[in-house]
Each structure stands twice: as structure tokens, then as C-alpha cells.
Amino acid sequence: MSERTDDELVIERVAREVRSPVHLDAAFDARVMAAVRATRLPLRRRRVLAGMLRQRRVMLSPIGALALAAGFAGVVAASTLALYAPATKSVTPAARGAAGAVPATRRLIQFVLTAPSASRVALAGDFNGWSTTATLLRRAPGANVWSVSVPLAPGRHAYAFVVDDSVWVADPAAPRAPENDFGPPNSVVTVYGASL
Amino acid sequence: MDVSDAELVEQVLGGDREAYASLVARYRDQLARYARRMLGNREDAEDALQDAFIRAFRSLDRCADRERFGAWLFRILVNRCRTAGKRGARDRQRFVHDAAALLDAAEEHPADRTAMREEIERALAELGAEQREAFLLKYGEELGYEEMAALTGVGVSALKMRVKRACERLRDLLEEEVESVRADG
Numbered sequence: 001m002s003e004r005t006d007d008e009l010v011i012e013r014v015a016r017e018v019r020s021p022v023h024l025d026a027a028f029d030a031r032v033m034a035a036v037r038a039t040r041l042p043l044r045r046r047r048v049l050a051g052m053l054r055q056r057r058v059m060l061s062p063i064g065a066l067a068l069a070a071g072f073a074g075v076v077a078a079s080t081l082a083l084y085a086p087a088t089k090s091v092t093p094a095a096r097g098a099a100g101a102v103p104a105t106r107r108l109i110q111f112v113l114t115a116p117s118a119s120r121v122a123l124a125g126d127f128n129g130w131s132t133t134a135t136l137l138r139r140a141p142g143a144n145v146w147s148v149s150v151p152l153a154p155g156r157h158a159y160a161f162v163v164d165d166s167v168w169v170a171d172p173a174a175p176r177a178p179e180n181d182f183g184p185p186n187s188v189v190t191v192y193g194a195s196l
Numbered sequence: 197m198d199v200s201d202a203e204l205v206e207q208v209l210g211g212d213r214e215a216y217a218s219l220v221a222r223y224r225d226q227l228a229r230y231a232r233r234m235l236g237n238r239e240d241a242e243d244a245l246q247d248a249f250i251r252a253f254r255s256l257d258r259c260a261d262r263e264r265f266g267a268w269l270f271r272i273l274v275n276r277c278r279t280a281g282k283r284g285a286r287d288r289q290r291f292v293h294d295a296a297a298l299l300d301a302a303e304e305h306p307a308d309r310t311a312m313r314e315e316i317e318r319a320l321a322e323l324g325a326e327q328r329e330a331f332l333l334k335y336g337e338e339l340g341y342e343e344m345a346a347l348t349g350v351g352v353s354a355l356k357m358r359v360k361r362a363c364e365r366l367r368d369l370l371e372e373e374v375e376s377v378r379a380d381g
Contacts, residue, residue, distance in 0.1 A: 021225060024225075028245075036250065037213055039253060
């Protein structure tokens with residue numbers, strides 16, 4: 001018998017072994033279903049890859065948000081950098097007013113998406129219960145750039161953009177959420193520092 | 197006629213959580229087999245499998261092709277096994293004699309087969325995780341390379357190389373068993 005045939009026999013035997021059945025604990029199904037019953041039902045939503053979309057995430061202090069609101073959205077959108085302002089930056093009352101009532105322990109994070117053909121863009125994340133309607137982005141006049149600023153507590157937040165109520169898009173410029181190992185992944189933003 | 201995966205997924209998304217039990221029953225054995233061989237012990241395998249089922253439930257709405265729920269679920273399990281393998285929390289138990297697993301199937305010559313199974317299990321554990329994953333998908337699940345690529349996100353040529361090297365390594369590790377294999381035919 002040739003060496004080659006022996007090799008094949010070994011692999012065939014290993015293959016037979018790894019195809020043999022494995023018995024699970026008798027209570028396995030019950031454990032899974034107990035966990036399922038304790039888990040919130042998934043929402044109905046469609047999640048489709050959107051190759052036509054480009055996204056940029058920009059984190060700004062309230063001053064940056066004020067500047068953006070004053071008409072510099074195009075400049076920010078053209079940048080490919082994710083900006084981060086140190087937590088120690090001072091904030092004027094006007095900026096605070098422009099940003100809305102931001103709790104002292106939160107930072108204002110701006111999310112920007114370039115979506116030329118979109119008619120509606122929302123931000124869904126763990127900070128808004130993954131709602132596809134609660135946090136809508138606004139389109140800059142005459143531009144393809146959508147943005148929204150959200151006060152977030154320090155920590156790690158997962159999010160995704162939802163375009164036209166159906167297309168879920170992760171942010172390629174941001175880290176991916178490691179635990180989301182199915183479907184298009186979510187993105188992660190880490191908010192540092194404490195007060196504004 | 198069995199209810200299709202797509203119908204069961206729709207039932208769950210429509211509010212019938214109990215329909216998920218049918219999906220669990222449909223796929224648990226195949227997935228348990230992979231997880232058990234991949235992770236080397238029953239405890240880690242059950243943890244990874246349970247985690248995969250629950251993660252799949254939480255994100256069921258993201259299963260784009262509901263008729264292929266099984267493939268989607270399998271992809272989740274492969275990822276969970278990768279994560280669990282990296283943790284290596286129970287590596288020390290990998291070689292612990294698993295009496296239940298060894299009694300999984302009836303054998304014509306139980307003593308010989310048990311010794312061989314232990315050797316095979318030991319040899320599989322000696323492979324690197326990537327080679328073991330590729331080998332199990334190819335020979336355990338009998339997938340084609342294109343399917344494996346879609347499942348793992350690894351290119352076909354890289355997978356072929358991993359399988360080839362896994363086979364070579366297994367042959368080396370099990371060299372002493374060749375005579376008994378030949379005798380068994």
C-alpha cells in the first residue's frame with residue numbers, strides 16, 4: 001500500500017470522527033429558550049449594504065458644533081479626519097445654547113454622513129434604544145452632507161446610520177463593534193472626558 | 197411538510213418567540229458538532245452555541261436571506277468559536293477524558309476506536325485555530341471552498357492552503373496510528 005493511500009486513510013478516518021454526532025446537555029434547548037423569552041423581540045427592519053454611500057464621523061466640541069451650525073458644514077464634510085476636541089476646552093453660553101441643554105457630564109458628538117441620494121437619514125445606537133426615528137440627521141443646504149449632534153455620556157457607544165428607513169450602514173471611518181458578528185456591523189464611538 | 201426557515205423567522209419576528217425553538221432544534225446538532233470539535237470540550241462548545249443562538253435571536257431582523265438562516269447562524273457560531281478559542285479559558289480541559297463524547301457512537305471495536313478517537317481529538321487540538329477551522333469546515337461539514345470563503349471571510353486560496361497544511365499536520369501527528377488505520381481498512 002502506498003504512502004499516499006495511507007495519508008488518505010488517515011484523513012478519511014479523522015473526517016469520519018469529526019462528522020460523528022455530539023450529544024448536548026439535555027437541558028440545552030430549555031436554557032436557550034429561557035434566555036430567548038427574557039430577551040426583547042428583535043425589531044422588524046431591513047438591513048442592506050449600501051455601496052453608494054460614503055460616511056464620515058466627526059466629533060466636535062460645542063464650539064465646533066456652533067461653527068458648523070453657522071455654515072461650515074461643507075468644510076467639515078470635506079475633511080476625512082475624525083476630529084476630537086479635548087474635554088478642557090471652554091464653552092461660551094452661546095455655544096451651549098446652540099447645542100441645546102447638554103447635561104454637564106455629557107459631550108456633544110457630531111455624526112456626519114455623505115449620502116447624495118438619500119431622502120432621509122437617521123442615527124440609531126445604543127444611546128437611543130436603536131430607534132430608527134428618534135435621531136434624524138439634517139441635510140446641509142445645497143450639499144450631500146447630513147449631520148446631527150448628540151450629547152453622549154463618556155463611554156463606548158455602538159451606532160449605525162439608517163438611510164431611507166431601510167439601509168443600515170456602519171461607519172467605515174470608525175472602529176467596528178466587535179460583538180456584532182452578524183450582518184453589516186455597527187460602529188463604535190468612544191467618548192472621553194467628563195464635563196463640557 | 198416542514199415549515200421553512202423563512203417562515204419560522206417570520207413567525208418569530210411577528211411576535212411568536214416559541215417558534216424559535218424549532219430553529220434551535222433544527223440546527224443545534226450540526227452546530228454542536230462543529231463547536232465541540234473546534235473548541236475541544238463540551239462546556240466551551242455549549243457556551244459558544246448558546247451564545248450564538250441568543251445573538252442570532254437578538255439580531256434576527258438582520259438576517260437578510262431568511263431561507264438561509266442556517267448559514268447565517270453558522271457564521272455567527274464560527275465567530276463565537278473564534279472568540280472563545282482566543283479566550284482559551286478552558287484549555288487545560290481540552291485533553292480531559294470526555295466520557296460522554298467518547299460514547300457518542302456505537303463502535304464495532306470500542307477499545308480500539310476509543311483510543312483512536314482520543315488520538316484524533318488530541319491531534320485536532322494540536323492544530324492552530326485557523327487550520328482546525330478550515331479542516332472542520334471542509335471535512336466535518338463537507339463545505340465547498342466557495343462556501344467556506346463566504347462563511348469565514350477568508351480567501352479560497354488561503355483556505356486551500358490551510359486545509360492542506362492541516363492534513364499534513366494531522367498525518368504527522370497520527371503517524372503512529374497509520375498501522376491501525378490500515379488494519380481497520
